[in-house]
Amino acid sequence: MSEARCKTCGTPVAAGSSVCANCSSQMPDWRRQITLILTLLGITIVLFAAAWFLNHSFSVRRDALAEQWFNDGQRDLANNDPKGAVAAYRSALFYRDSDLYRLRLAEALASANYTDQAKAYLLNLWEERPGSGNINLELARIAVRQNDIPSAIRFYHGAIYGLWDTDAIQHRLQTRLELIHFLLEHNEKENAYAEITALAAGAPSNDARLQATIGELFQQTGDIGSALAQFEAALKIDRNLFPALRGAATTSFQSGDFYRARRYLEQALREQPEDPQLREMFQQTGLVLKSDPFERHLPQQQRIQRTLTAFEQAGKRLQQCGAAPVTPEQTRLTASKQRELAGNSAPANAPTAATTPAANLQMLAKSWSDLRPNINARSLSRNSDLIDAAMDLVFRIEQATVKTCGAPTGEDWALLQLSNQSSELER
Numbered sequence: 001m002s003e004a005r006c007k008t009c010g011t012p013v014a015a016g017s018s019v020c021a022n023c024s025s026q027m028p029d030w031r032r033q034i035t036l037i038l039t040l041l042g043i044t045i046v047l048f049a050a051a052w053f054l055n056h057s058f059s060v061r062r063d064a065l066a067e068q069w070f071n072d073g074q075r076d077l078a079n080n081d082p083k084g085a086v087a088a089y090r091s092a093l094f095y096r097d098s099d100l101y102r103l104r105l106a107e108a109l110a111s112a113n114y115t116d117q118a119k120a121y122l123l124n125l126w127e128e129r130p131g132s133g134n135i136n137l138e139l140a141r142i143a144v145r146q147n148d149i150p151s152a153i154r155f156y157h158g159a160i161y162g163l164w165d166t167d168a169i170q171h172r173l174q175t176r177l178e179l180i181h182f183l184l185e186h187n188e189k190e191n192a193y194a195e196i197t198a199l200a201a202g203a204p205s206n207d208a209r210l211q212a213t214i215g216e217l218f219q220q221t222g223d224i225g226s227a228l229a230q231f232e233a234a235l236k237i238d239r240n241l242f243p244a245l246r247g248a249a250t251t252s253f254q255s256g257d258f259y260r261a262r263r264y265l266e267q268a269l270r271e272q273p274e275d276p277q278l279r280e281m282f283q284q285t286g287l288v289l290k291s292d293p294f295e296r297h298l299p300q301q302q303r304i305q306r307t308l309t310a311f312e313q314a315g316k317r318l319q320q321c322g323a324a325p326v327t328p329e330q331t332r333l334t335a336s337k338q339r340e341l342a343g344n345s346a347p348a349n350a351p352t353a354a355t356t357p358a359a360n361l362q363m364l365a366k367s368w369s370d371l372r373p374n375i376n377a378r379s380l381s382r383n384s385d386l387i388d389a390a391m392d393l394v395f396r397i398e399q400a401t402v403k404t405c406g407a408p409t410g411e412d413w414a415l416l417q418l419s420n421q422s423s424e425l426e427r
Contacts, residue, residue, distance in 0.1 A: 062096065073104060082111035099125060106138055115145055133162035137175055144182055152182060153191065173203070173210070184220055193221045200230065208237035212244040219251060227251045242271045246278065253281050256421050258288045288414040293391060304380045307387045311368075311375050313411045314394040318365045321405040357404045364397050395419030 073088030089105035092098075102121055109118035119142050125135045136158030143152035156179040164171045176199050183192035196217045203210050215230030228251040234244035249264035265282045272278065289295065293306035371393060380386050398416040402408065408416055 065091075067092075073108065077104070077108055077111065082108045086112055086114070099129070103134060103138065110138070110142060110145070115142060118142060130158070131162050133159045133164040133168070133171055133175070136162050140175075140179075149186060149188065153179070156182075173199070177213070180217055184217075189221050192217075193223065196221065200226075205233075206237060208234040208241050208244065211237070212241060212247060215244070215247045215251070219247065224251050224255050228255065239267075240271065242268065245271060246275075249278065249281065253285060256417060258285045258417070261285050262289065284413070287411065288417050291411060291414040292418055293387060300381065303387065304377050307380060307390050308375065308377065309411075310394045310415055311372075311390050313415060314397040315368055315372070317401050317405075317408065317412050318361065318368060318397060321361055321401050357400070360400055361404060364393070364400055367393055368397065 073085040073092060076082070076084035076088055085108035086105065089101055089108055092101050102125055106118045106121040106125070109115075109121065119139070122135060122139050122142065125132070126139060129135060136155045140152050140155035140159060143149075143155055156175060159175045160172050160179070176195055180192050180195045180199065183189075183195065196214060199217075200214050203214060211230050211234035215227045215234065218224075218227035218230060228248060231244045231248035231251060234241055235248060238244070245264055245268040249261055249268050252258075252261035252264055261281070262285050265278060265285060268278050269275070269282060291306060291310060293303045293310065295303075298306075371390065374386060375390050380390075394415060395418065398408065398412060398419050401412075402416065407413070
């Protein structure tokens with residue numbers, strides 16, 4: 001068997017080898033360098049990949065721990081354990097710095113009554129994101145805890161007009177409602193009224209419950225007309241919504257519109273027949289309407305009977321207040337004589353007998369006695385002007401007796417409501 005030789009140089013090649021030792025020893029330096037570089041590059045790639053894998057594994061583990069601690073904090077806060085939530089959120093922040101985690105930590109600190117710490121966290125966040133709705137809202141709540149009304153209003157407004165990640169319209173509505181309740185609790189009715197007006201202007205027109213809520217807020221500020229308008233707007237959307245029915249009935253009653261009140265009370269009582277307040281208002285409304293001789297389309301006989309009943313009731317009210325007719329001699333007493341009778345103890349500008357509430361009642365009693373012979377069914381049927389004269393005197397009696405005898409009840413209360421309606425019409 002012949003010996004194998006190198007095809008390039010003819011040098012014998014060792015058995016079992018395909019590489020010529022002579023040619024290999026003569027390999028150029030650049031090839032050896034390339035080989036070395038490639039070897040080192042391969043090692044570097046392997047080490048880089050290992051480092052990346054280890055770093056990625058650590059990051060994944062760190063994020064998992066952060067998420068786990070954050071979820072623990074959420075659960076603790078939901079279970080009314082704010083101190084546990086504080087510890088959990090701090091652990092989460094150790095593994096990952098997140099604005100959300102810091103915000104939740106501030107909320108937990110506030111819930112745990114660590115107000116100063118919570119405020120510090122929130123102010124740091126606010127400096128980075130002054131337009132954040134969430135951060136402004138939490139700062140407003142801190143200000144509420146500290147009874148800092150100006151700061152609370154400022155941060156609530158920052159939340160209302162700030163940026164929200166999701167559902168911005170609903171967040172702004174709820175934030176304004178929270179501000180309104182805060183202002184009402186602190187008797188800031190002017191500021192509250194301005195916020196309620198803004199809320200009404202921006203409220204969705206198809207949200208019946210929100211319209212009813214706005215009506216209740218207007219009612220708390222004393223704007224009965226706007227409250228009634230909101231309740232009726234809610235009823236146009238949902239005619240059976242009980243809070244709106246109740247509100248419309250109450251505001252109609254308060255405004256003295258008893259015909260409208262009766263309609264809404266009837267509807268509300270169909271929904272809640274055992275409601276004691278509604279039942280009482282319904283009875284009082286019925287009493288007012290049955291006492292009104294000026295009801296439209298009322299038969300003449302009933303108009304006369306109601307006038308006679310009201311006139312007699314006004315006379316009883318005068319007697320209950322101890323009023324008696326004034327004699328001519330009493331009306332001629334001068335102011336100086338009255339002071340003399342009082343032991344000269346009254347000041348020079350003291351009211352005379354003719355101007356004191358008691359004297360006024362006596363004058364009304366005399367007017368009632370003078371008019372009484374003409375107040376009968378026959379006279380009233382012949383002269384309808386007597387009805388107006390009789391009721392005018394009744395209304396003056398009911399309004400005057402309130403000042404000396406206190407608030408009336410029953411039929412006298414009903415007549416007083418009618419007299420207030422008459423006064424409104426005259427104005």
